Amino acid sequence: MVYLKKFIQDLIEMGADFSTKKALKRSMKLIGIGPENVDRLYIEFKNDHYREKFKSIEPKYKMLFLPQCLRTTRCKAPITEAGYKCVKCSQDCKVYAIKAKAEKMGYRVFISPGGSMNFNVIKKFRPKAVIGVACMKELVLAAEELRIPMQGVELLKSGCVATDVNLEHVFSLL
Ligand code: SF4
Numbered sequence: 001m002v003y004l005k006k007f008i009q010d011l012i013e014m015g016a017d018f019s020t021k022k023a024l025k026r027s028m029k030l031i032g033i034g035p036e037n038v039d040r041l042y043i044e045f046k047n048d049h050y051r052e053k054f055k056s057i058e059p060k061y062k063m064l065f066l067p068q069c070l071r072t073t074r075c076k077a078p079i080t081e082a083g084y085k086c087v088k089c090s091q092d093c094k095v096y097a098i099k100a101k102a103e104k105m106g107y108r109v110f111i112s113p114g115g116s117m118n119f120n121v122i123k124k125f126r127p128k129a130v131i132g133v134a135c136m137k138e139l140v141l142a143a144e145e146l147r148i149p150m151q152g153v154e155l156l157k158s159g160c161v162a163t164d165v166n167l168e169h170v171f172s173l174l
Contacts, residue, residue: 004033005044018045021140039136043143043152050149054129057149059106059174063127065118066111067134067155069163070095077111083121084111098133098170105174119145131173133165 008018011027018024021042028038054062068084071077072093077084088096099109108125112118122130129149132142135158143150151173157164 004037005041008041008045018042021144039140040154043136043139043154046143047151050129050151054131054149054151054173057129059102061128062107063122063125063130064098064102064107064109064174065130065132065134066095066098066109067138067163068111068113069158069160070133070155070165071111073162079113082110083113083117086111094165094167097167098165101171102174107174118142122146131170133170135163 008016008024012018016027018027021038024042024045025035025038028034028041071084072090074090075084075093076089077086079085086096086099090096095111099111102109108127110118110121112121118132127148129151130142130146131151131153132139133153133155134142135155139152139154143152153165153170153173155163155165
């Protein structure tokens, strides 16, 4: 993957445009790279592309999106118009850990019931940048739609419940 990224970066420097997943997918197909690697590459490129800009924006202008599937299975959070409202019922919960740290820094945090609601929230609050934890499919959907700096963190284990994420990875990007 590292060599492939370097190869693509060289192509970008030569003028190739991989700003959409479709463009990247077509080009990768030509050199025999399967679709399973394209999504991950696409998100890595978006993250690299926006990293410095994202860092330069103050947390109070940024939003963090966490997936509802990252909650514990005993979650007591009620669903509201503003997503799930964490009631801090579990010290072991990764949603709680990430939310507490991000809010202390100044982020607006949204525990998302689903992708379409995220875009409504972005329209409403107009953040200057976003960071999202999600499965690869949701990250790609967001990356294709967003026109502001973003950072995407893929879940370690996806699914509809009891998913997982690398906390240190998320904290390092905040
Ligand atoms: S700490 Fe919050 S998000 Fe986590 S299980 Fe409890 S209410 Fe749900």
